Amino acid sequence: MDPNRLNGKNILITGAARGMGSANAEAFAAQGANVCLGDLDLDEAQKVADQINAAGNGKAIAVKMDVTKREDNASAVAATVEAFGSINVAVFNAGLNKPRFFMDIDEDNWDMIMNVNTKAMWLGMQEVAKQMIAQGPMEDHPYKLINVGSIASRKPLVDVTVYCTSKYGCLALTECGALGLAEHNITVNGYAPGVVVTPLWEQLDKDLVEIGFKERAGQAYDDIVENNLVIKRVSYPKDVVGTASFLCSDDSDYMTGQMISIDGGWVTK
Secondary structure, eight states, X not given: XXXXXXXXXXXXXXXXXXXXXXXXXXXXXXXXXXXXXXXXXXXXXXXXXXXXXXXXXXXXXXXXXXTXXXXXXXXXXXXHXXXXXXXXXEEEOOOOOOOBOGGGOOHHHHHHHHIIIIIHHHHHHHHHHHHHHHHOOOSSSOEEXXXXXXXXXXXXXXXXXXXXXXXXXXXXXXXXXXXXXXXXXXXXXXXXXXXBOSHHHHHHHHHHHHXXXXXXXXXXXXXXXXXXXXXXXXXXXXXXHHHHHHHHSGGGTTOOSOEEEESTTXXXX
16 A cells, blocks of 8 residues: 555545444555544544554544534534645545335435435535635646445345435436536545445344345345355455545546446446
């Protein structure tokens, strides 16, 4: 990992206390970035920030953040700027899932998932873009917004209709945001993981047994590996940090409106 690849990058990451969010924060800092870790769980986010600062590469701060609230998005942006002088990259990673079969979806399930996975992404994109526009264009490189999507924006899945809907929305925000923000020298890209072993997926595995879609813990992992993946294993946060780092770096300057799949080949089957 190049310790200088992300020098000069001041990056806000949402949902950064664990899983892919914390893995990205650690990887970005190891490449020279300064990172603001936003999460509802401030204690866990602060632990990750402390580990990053102790490692002595990039700097890190943690902020308590409810991504569904515009004021929390604005406060996280302000904290990033106060700590590092500016913001030039944001990674909208926060997300959740709660499986339901189609006829079992209720308004609470719909609102919870759509608010966190889609509405919050839109709010974050707007608040970060406001600050980027106010800072004025950078001389040599664009600002970057990076949306964390999912295989669920490429493949319909019977047990997670609302999650699929929210991630199709993430894809739309990426493509439409690229069009709407181009005049301000802001690019919008994203990446779409498949099955990543994180606390979110560990809970989903239990939930799928609870609703009767799977018979035992771990069956969801086994079935997906057997039936859906070209690369015959599930993934881990370390499998996404390379693509995420690329999207944060100057190497992706000529990309916008793209959603890169990191799904073990699921999208091809």
